[in-house]
Amino acid sequence: MDHFLYRDGQLMAEDVPVAQIAAQVGTPFYVYSSATLLRHFALFDDALSGIDHLVCFAMKSNSNQAVLKLLGDAGAGMDVVSGGEYMRAKAAGVSGDKIVFSGVGKTADEMRLALEGGVRQFNVESEPEMEVLSAVATSMGVEAPITVRVNPDVDAKTHEKISTGKKGDKFGIPIERASEVYARAAALPGLKVVGIDVHIGSQLTQLEPFELAYNKVRELTKQLRAEGHEIIRLDLGGGLGIPYAQASNEAPPLPTDYGAMVKRVFDGLDVEIEIEPGRLISGNAGLMVSKVIYVKDGGDREFLIIDGAMNDLIRPAMYGAYHDIIPVIEPAAGTEQTPYDIVGPVCESGDTFTKGRHMALLKADDLIAFRSAGAYGAVMSSEYNSRPLIPEVLVQGDQFAVIRPRPTFDEMINRDTIPEWL
Numbered sequence: 001m002d003h004f005l006y007r008d009g010q011l012m013a014e015d016v017p018v019a020q021i022a023a024q025v026g027t028p029f030y031v032y033s034s035a036t037l038l039r040h041f042a043l044f045d046d047a048l049s050g051i052d053h054l055v056c057f058a059m060k061s062n063s064n065q066a067v068l069k070l071l072g073d074a075g076a077g078m079d080v081v082s083g084g085e086y087m088r089a090k091a092a093g094v095s096g097d098k099i100v101f102s103g104v105g106k107t108a109d110e111m112r113l114a115l116e117g118g119v120r121q122f123n124v125e126s127e128p129e130m131e132v133l134s135a136v137a138t139s140m141g142v143e144a145p146i147t148v149r150v151n152p153d154v155d156a157k158t159h160e161k162i163s164t165g166k167k168g169d170k171f172g173i174p175i176e177r178a179s180e181v182y183a184r185a186a187a188l189p190g191l192k193v194v195g196i197d198v199h200i201g202s203q204l205t206q207l208e209p210f211e212l213a214y215n216k217v218r219e220l221t222k223q224l225r226a227e228g229h230e231i232i233r234l235d236l237g238g239g240l241g242i243p244y245a246q247a248s249n250e251a252p253p254l255p256t257d258y259g260a261m262v263k264r265v266f267d268g269l270d271v272e273i274e275i276e277p278g279r280l281i282s283g284n285a286g287l288m289v290s291k292v293i294y295v296k297d298g299g300d301r302e303f304l305i306i307d308g309a310m311n312d313l314i315r316p317a318m319y320g321a322y323h324d325i326i327p328v329i330e331p332a333a334g335t336e337q338t339p340y341d342i343v344g345p346v347c348e349s350g351d352t353f354t355k356g357r358h359m360a361l362l363k364a365d366d367l368i369a370f371r372s373a374g375a376y377g378a379v380m381s382s383e384y385n386s387r388p389l390i391p392e393v394l395v396q397g398d399q400f401a402v403i404r405p406r407p408t409f410d411e412m413i414n415r416d417t418i419p420e421w422l
C-alpha cells in the first residue's frame with residue numbers, strides 16, 4: 001500500500017497533486033512519499049517487535065539525504081556498501097553504531113573511514129578481506145566487530161542478476177567452510193567476531209528460500225558457539241519483494257509474515273536480529289513522472305516517446321523489469337485503451353520501458369507515472385546521452401520539497417576539465 005492515489009481525477013502524492021509538482025519542477029522527476037517510507041519501515045520494526053532487533057535500511061536502494069534522515073530519525077539503522085554510502089549515512093545523522101558495512105570488495109581506505117567514524121559491524125565476505133581488516137584495525141589500535149557472510153547455497157528463485165546465495169555466486173564464503181573461516185577470524189588480531197551474516201538475493205516473492213537459508217544459519221550458530229565463538233547477532237540481509245503489478249495476483253509475503261517466520265526459526269536462540277530491507281521500504285514509496293513528447297505512428301505499433309529514459313530508470317532495460325505506468329490525469333471509467341510501446345529519447349533500442357502496454361489514449365504533453373520507482377531508480381541513474389540527472393522530490397502531507405535539484409547544463413558540463421595542453 002502506498003500514498004499515490006487518484007483524488008478527483010488527479011494522481012496525488014499524499015495530499016499534493018502530482019501535476020502541480022510537475023508544473024513547478026519540470027519533468028522527468030522522482031517523487032517520494034514520506035508516509036509510505038515511514039509506514040514500510042514501521043511494518044518491519046513492528047514485525048520484529050518482542051525480540052532484540054535493528055532494521056538497517058539498505059540505502060543502495062535510495063540514498064538521498066532527506067530519505068536517510070527521515071528513516072534515521074524514525075530509528076532505522078543503515079546497511080552501507082561503500083565509503084560513499086557510509087559518508088551519506090553519517091551526513092544524514094545516523095550514528096556509527098547503527099551502520100553495518102556490507103559488500104564484497106571493501107578497500108582498506110573504506111575500512112579506515114568506518115573504524116574512525118564508528119561502525120556497528122563489518123560483514124566480511126572473504127579471508128583476504130578479513131586479513132586486510134585485521135591489519136587496518138591493528139594499525140589503528142582498535143578492534144573491528146565482524147560477522148562473516150555465509151553463502152548457504154539456496155536458490156532464491158528470483159532474477160539471476162539479483163540472486164546472491166547460490167554456490168558460484170561471488171558473495172560470502174561457502175557455508176561448509178564457515179568453521180574454518182571463523183577459526184581464522186578468531187586467530188587474527190584486531191577482529192572481534194560478533195555474529196553471522198546472510199543475504200540470498202533481492203525481490204524474493206516467497207518465504208521458503210529465506211526459511212531454508214535461516215535454518216542453516218540457526219544450525220551454524222549452534223555449531224560456532226560450540227566451537228567457542230561468541231555469536232550474539234545475526235544479520236539476515238534484505239530481499240523481500242514487492243508487487244510491481246497492481247493488477248496481477250502477485251502478492252509477495254508481507255513483512256508481518258516474514259517477521260513471524262524469523263521469530264519462529266530463531267526462537268530460543270538468544271540472539272539479536274538485524275535485517276537489511278531496501279526495496280520493501282523505498283520501492284513503492286516512489287514514482288518517476290515523465291511527459292509524453294510525441295506519439296509516433298510506427299506502422300504496426302504506436303510509440304509513446306517520453307522525456308524519461310533508460311538513464312533515468314534503468315530497471316526495464318537492465319532486468320526486463322515490469323513497472324506499472326499510469327496517467328497522471330485519471331481516465332474516465334470505460335475509456336478506450338490502446339497498446340503503446342513506451343520509449344525514451346536515448347539513442348538505442350534498449351531504451352524501451354515496455355511494449356504493447358494498454359493505456360488510455362495519450363497525447364503530447366500528457367503526464368504519466370512509473371510506479372514502484374522509489375528503489376533502484378534515482379540511485380542507478382546516469383547522465384548517458386548528456387541528460388542531466390533528474391530531480392528528486394519529497395512529499396509530506398500537503399507540502400513538498402525538491403531534495404535534489406536538476407543540474408543545469410553548465411553544472412553538468414563544468415564538472416569536466418580541459419587540460420592546459422589541449
Ligand code: LLP
Nearest residue numbers: 058102199202203238239276277278279376
Ligand atoms: N543487503 C545486501 C547485502 C544486499 O546486497 C541487498 C541488495 C540488500 C540488503 C537489499 O535488498 P532489497 O531488500 O532491496 O531487495 N538493482 C536491483 C537490485 C539489486 C539488489 C542488490 N542488493 C534491482 O533494481 O532490482
